[in-house]
Amino acid sequence: MNLTSPTQVRALLAELxxxxxxxxxxxxxxDANVLRILVDAAELAPEDRxxxxxxxxxxxxxxxxxxxxxxxxxxxxxxxAAHLTERFKATPSVTIVSGDMLKQRIDRLGSGRLRxxxxxxxxxxxxxxxxxxxxxxxxxxxxxxxxxxEVADRLTAAVGGKxxxxxxxxxxxxxxxxxxxxxxxxxxxxxxxxxxxxxRLVRHDxxxxxxxxxxxFYALTKYAYSVRRKQLVTVLRKAAxxxxxxxxxxxxxxxxxxxxxxxxxxxxxxxxxxxxxxxIAP
Numbered sequence: 195m196n197l198t199s200p201t202q203v204r205a206l207l208a209e210l211x212x213x214x215x216x217x218x219x220x221x222x223x224x225d226a227n228v229l230r231i232l233v234d235a236a237e238l239a240p241e242d243r244x245x246x247x248x249x250x251x252x253x254x255x256x257x258x259x260x261x262x263x264x265x266x267x268x269x270x271x272x273x274x275a276a277h278l279t280e281r282f283k284a285t286p287s288v289t290i291v292s293g294d295m296l297k298q299r300i301d302r303l304g305s306g307r308l309r310x311x312x313x314x315x316x317x318x319x320x321x322x323x324x325x326x327x328x329x330x331x332x333x334x335x336x337x338x339x340x341x342x343x344e345v346a347d348r349l350t351a352a353v354g355g356k357x358x359x360x361x362x363x364x365x366x367x368x369x370x371x372x373x374x375x376x377x378x379x380x381x382x383x384x385x386x387x388x389x390x391x392x393x394r395l396v397r398h399d400x401x402x403x404x405x406x407x408x409x410x411f412y413a414l415t416k417y418a419y420s421v422r423r424k425q426l427v428t429v430l431r432k433a434a435x436x437x438x439x440x441x442x443x444x445x446x447x448x449x450x451x452x453x454x455x456x457x458x459x460x461x462x463x464x465x466x467x468x469x470x471x472x473x474i475a476p
Contacts (some may be wrong), residue, residue: 197253198226200383206251210275214384219316220271222250223340225381228392233257235313235374235394236338243304245334247295247313247323251453254303258312259288266304268295270316295323312342317386319356321361323347329412333368337395340377346391353463360419364412367464369395401468404475411471413437418459426457439474 196202203222207214214220224230232254243264249255250269255278258265268291269275275292282288291303296319303390311334315323320341327334341349349371351357367372373393379385403411414437418429426448432441439447445455451466462470 197222197251197256198224198229200224203251203383210273212257212271215271217318218271219248219318219320220250221317221382221384221386223253223314223381224383226376227415228375228377228381229253229257229374231394232312232314232338232340233261235392236310236336238262238310238312242310243308245300245303245308245311245313247311248316249278249290250274250314252281254312254314255282255288259285262310263287264304265289265305266291266308268293268298268303270294295319296326300326301332306332309335311337313338317342317388325361325364328365329431330366333397335397338374338392339395340390340392343376343389343391346373346393349395350394354461358460359422360415362420363415363464363467365395367401367411367468368397370398371395401465403468403471407468407471407475410437410475411467414471414474415459415467422459424458425455426459426462427455429459436476437474439470 195206203224227385238261240263242262244262246255246258246265246267248269249267251274252260254268255265259282264287266289267278270293272292275290276465282290283356296403311327327337348359348361349355349365350373351362372394374394377390378393379389417433417437421429427441430444431441448455448457453461
């Protein structure tokens with residue numbers, strides 16, 4: 195069956211008695227060229243162990259299974275999970291997990307050996323899934339993901355730009371992010387109301403943080419971006435215990451980084467946030 199054919203996709207869904215669910219983000223990729231670009235961007239080697247989120251009918255799953263030594267695919271729709279389990283029952287390198295990705299222990303999938311993630315992320319929970327992957331105890335070495343164009347803009351935003359925020363800070367501390375391709379709505383069936391984009395995230399180790407500093411980094415940035423319109427001096431003075439810095443020390447710190455004393459959270463890059471967390475951490 196050609197899963198990039200809209201006619202055959204519709205026929206298979208009818209056979210499975212599945213009507214595409216907007217709440218589940220069920221927009222099935224039907225463009226063979228986009229599929230090739232997505233898989234090629236992952237640079238898969240025969241020894242790679244891969245996680246796929248939201249495999250749907252398995253258009254991407256089949257390509258990944260042919261190239262990787264192990265593939266774990268997590269599908270929330272139990273009907274599609276059952277279909278994929280039957281389809282790949284003779285392929286021992288493929289494991290289909292029927293369940294919600296947001297409820298999985300990522301470090302236990304594939305016995306914790308999955309080092310790449312390749313997926314067309316479901317639109318609604320996509321950002322939460324990405325954050326869970328980034329904040330996992332052992333973040334993947336590479337992720338190639340189809341996401342909403344809006345999310346891709348946030349991931350690749352420059353410091354201080356209108357799209358630069360908490361997501362960019364958290365992701366870029368661990369990953370170099372690059373655009374791969376903009377994907378039109380017509381590349382999916384049914385066509386979503388938004389444009390998508392393929393992005394590639396490659397792990398780097400430029401700024402490792404001790405556990406206690408990393409904890410402050412996440413708590414501090416999450417709080418600061420919840421009040422991002424306030425000046426950082428005020429943000430730090432009013433922060434919760436363990437995240438505070440008095441006004442004089444804040445101004446001294448900003449001056450030492452050549453930042454204005456009126457600076458707001460969005461003008462700090464990843465390095466500055468790491469430095470600040472290091473300064474504040476016990």
